[in-house]
Amino acid sequence: MVAFAVKRLIQSVFVMLAVAFLAFSLFAFVGDPIAQMTGVETSLEDQDRLREDLGLNDPFVVQFTRFTGDMLRGEFGYSFRTREPIGAMILSRLPATLELGTVALLISLIVGIPAGIYTALRPRGVISQSLLIGTLIGVSIPTFVIGILLIFLFGVQLGWLPTYGRGGTVEIGWWRSSLFTAQGWRSLILPAITLGLFQLTLTMRLVRAQMMEVMRTDHIRFAIARGVPWRSIRYRHALPNTMIPVITIIGLQFGGVIAFSIVTESVFQWPGMGLLFLESIRFVDIPVMSVYLVVIAFFFVVINLAVDLLYVAIDPRLRVKESF
Amino acid sequence: MLTRLMRNEGVWLFTRSPAAILAAIATLAIVAGAAFAPWIAPTNPYDLASFSLIDGLLPPAWEDGGSPRFLLGTDDQGRDMLSSILYGARLSLSIAAMAMAVALLLGVGLGLAAGYLGGRFDAIVMRIADVQLALPAILTALLIDGISRGILPREMHDDLRVTVITLAIALSLWVNFARTARASVFVERSKDYVSAAIMMGQHPLRIMLRHILPNIVGPLLVIATVDLASAILLEATLSFLGVGLPADSPSLGTLIRIGMQYLLSGEWWILWIPTVFLVVLVVAINLLGDFLRDLFNPGMR
Numbered sequence: 001m002v003a004f005a006v007k008r009l010i011q012s013v014f015v016m017l018a019v020a021f022l023a024f025s026l027f028a029f030v031g032d033p034i035a036q037m038t039g040v041e042t043s044l045e046d047q048d049r050l051r052e053d054l055g056l057n058d059p060f061v062v063q064f065t066r067f068t069g070d071m072l073r074g075e076f077g078y079s080f081r082t083r084e085p086i087g088a089m090i091l092s093r094l095p096a097t098l099e100l101g102t103v104a105l106l107i108s109l110i111v112g113i114p115a116g117i118y119t120a121l122r123p124r125g126v127i128s129q130s131l132l133i134g135t136l137i138g139v140s141i142p143t144f145v146i147g148i149l150l151i152f153l154f155g156v157q158l159g160w161l162p163t164y165g166r167g168g169t170v171e172i173g174w175w176r177s178s179l180f181t182a183q184g185w186r187s188l189i190l191p192a193i194t195l196g197l198f199q200l201t202l203t204m205r206l207v208r209a210q211m212m213e214v215m216r217t218d219h220i221r222f223a224i225a226r227g228v229p230w231r232s233i234r235y236r237h238a239l240p241n242t243m244i245p246v247i248t249i250i251g252l253q254f255g256g257v258i259a260f261s262i263v264t265e266s267v268f269q270w271p272g273m274g275l276l277f278l279e280s281i282r283f284v285d286i287p288v289m290s291v292y293l294v295v296i297a298f299f300f301v302v303i304n305l306a307v308d309l310l311y312v313a314i315d316p317r318l319r320v321k322e323s324f
Numbered sequence: 325m326l327t328r329l330m331r332n333e334g335v336w337l338f339t340r341s342p343a344a345i346l347a348a349i350a351t352l353a354i355v356a357g358a359a360f361a362p363w364i365a366p367t368n369p370y371d372l373a374s375f376s377l378i379d380g381l382l383p384p385a386w387e388d389g390g391s392p393r394f395l396l397g398t399d400d401q402g403r404d405m406l407s408s409i410l411y412g413a414r415l416s417l418s419i420a421a422m423a424m425a426v427a428l429l430l431g432v433g434l435g436l437a438a439g440y441l442g443g444r445f446d447a448i449v450m451r452i453a454d455v456q457l458a459l460p461a462i463l464t465a466l467l468i469d470g471i472s473r474g475i476l477p478r479e480m481h482d483d484l485r486v487t488v489i490t491l492a493i494a495l496s497l498w499v500n501f502a503r504t505a506r507a508s509v510f511v512e513r514s515k516d517y518v519s520a521a522i523m524m525g526q527h528p529l530r531i532m533l534r535h536i537l538p539n540i541v542g543p544l545l546v547i548a549t550v551d552l553a554s555a556i557l558l559e560a561t562l563s564f565l566g567v568g569l570p571a572d573s574p575s576l577g578t579l580i581r582i583g584m585q586y587l588l589s590g591e592w593w594i595l596w597i598p599t600v601f602l603v604v605l606v607v608a609i610n611l612l613g614d615f616l617r618d619l620f621n622p623g624m625r
Contacts, residue, residue: 259460
């Protein structure tokens with residue numbers, strides 16, 4: 001177990017180094033920072049001096065090492081566009097995205113898992129069939145259309161919920177949260193549903209497929225043959241085996257939630273990291289783009305590491321053959 | 325003979341599946357409308373002389389105040405919505421199809437080679453695929469678009485918009501093809517006909533393309549259909565986010581973005597008609613993909 005954990009940790013460090021390298025290459029090869037920072041009136045000598053001062057003439061390896069060191073110390077540099085420190089920019093946007101993503105993920109799991117189990121156990125029922133058709137439509141409707149539909153229905157037609165921004169927020173240290181005010185929750189509902197719906201359909205389909213597979217395995221057949229009550233077969237023997245892959249789903253969905261939060265934040269003008277990233281693309285703000293990349297990759301790697309370790313902790317079969 | 329049998333069975337199953345028939349009709353209609361847009365669209369939305377502000381914001385023909393000249397109404401510039409949508413669908417579909425073709429060539433090529441050659445080449449391709457699979461397609465596409473903006477000078481970037489978007493979509497979708505092709509090749513490689521071909525001393529390229537490829541077309545076709553839908557969605561999303569196609573050559577996503585401005589006002593047709601059009605298109609293609617998947621995986625039926 002420890003050996004496995006160490007091995008995975010080293011792997012994760014390598015992945016992060018690769019991402020840092022990619023981010024740095026963005027920095028180094030895309031656009032010219034000097035041209036961005038100086039105006040036409042700056043003389044060539046001044047430009048060269050600035051280049052030397054910033055260390056842009058150093059060898060690639062030296063620059064990359066410095067870049068990685070800065071990242072580790074939390075010094076992310078400055079935005080080309082706003083001249084603000086990127087660390088502070090990301091930090092002020094982070095809570096909004098994390099709260100939105102977490103609530104969306106919870107919606108997807110709380111609704112998706114029971115729905116998946118139900119449709120697996122009663123595949124021919126009317127409710128199951130309509131749920132399945134629903135997932136097909138859910139996969140086909142782009143996230144932004146779902147957002148527009150919800151805004152139109154609940155924001156414009158019914159006027160029940162706010163359609164943009166975070167509503168009332170409360171500051172706890174640097175963490176600006178919208179989870180503690182009624183207005184904040186009301187603002188959170190529509191974006192969270194928009195973001196969670198697509199993940200929900202995925203959860204449901206995966207849980208359903210897994211449950212159907214487990215119901216066909218030998219130990220379930222044996223339990224049926226022995227005359228174990230259906231209730232017990234379904235919920236005590238089949239369900240725990242179905243739940244193991246759900247952990248992986250959570251890991252995978254985190255990536256999806258982060259990516260689609262860009263779209264959702266754009267529709268609802270939710271002031272999170274996705275919106276920041278989108279702005280940085282529009283204005284070719286390379287430093288912000290590359291820091292976003294590093295931060296997102298860090299989240300991915302940590303979540304995947306946690307999922308893998310949890311997997312081994314939960315599933316005894318994996319501990320026997322520690323070949324991976 | 326096998327293909328003929330399958331085709332017959334496929335035709336038979338097709339006639340028994342109303343959803344698949346409806347989906348096929350809808351897809352064909354939209355594709356035909358997009359393909360023949362220059363001939364059947366009432367006006368040319370790119371031609372500034374063909375519309376005037378006087379006709380601005382007219383509702384669809386069946387509503388009060390609508391004009392029979394503009395079946396689906398007009399936008400604020402007086403452009404005919406039907407023409408805009410047909411031309412938009414034409415753009416969306418051709419970008420998606422081109423992106424899919426590039427992804428198919430790249431993915432199948434790499435997947436075939438990785439599966440057949442194995443070893444180090446296989447390891448490298450699969451590592452890249454793993455990393456890319458961890459990044460959702462929309463993120464990859466956005467990144468590629470952002471980088472291209474940084475590298476290309478502004479005017480050039482505007483000219484190359486369509487190419488950049490196509491490549492961005494293709495590069496975020498090739499992984500599925502590569503993995504499927506590789507997995508299928510692994511299965512096929514150990515079969516007798518491949519051993520026979522190897523023993524006959526045929527060139528590996530010939531074995532891959534002439535012997536193995538025809539036998540793995542089924543699963544690739546399913547992925548191609550599903551990915552065509554993803555490609556359309558991806559293009560629409562990018563355009564909706566404002567990093568896709570510009571407003572002077574609108575795709576379906578751009579039309580929806582423009583329509584968003586009318587969400588609060590009464591001009592519902594500017595937003596909802598392109599939206600419905602996009603959703604119908606994607607749902608239809610996904611239904612076809614589901615049908616094909618059931619056809620090629622009889623075990624799932």
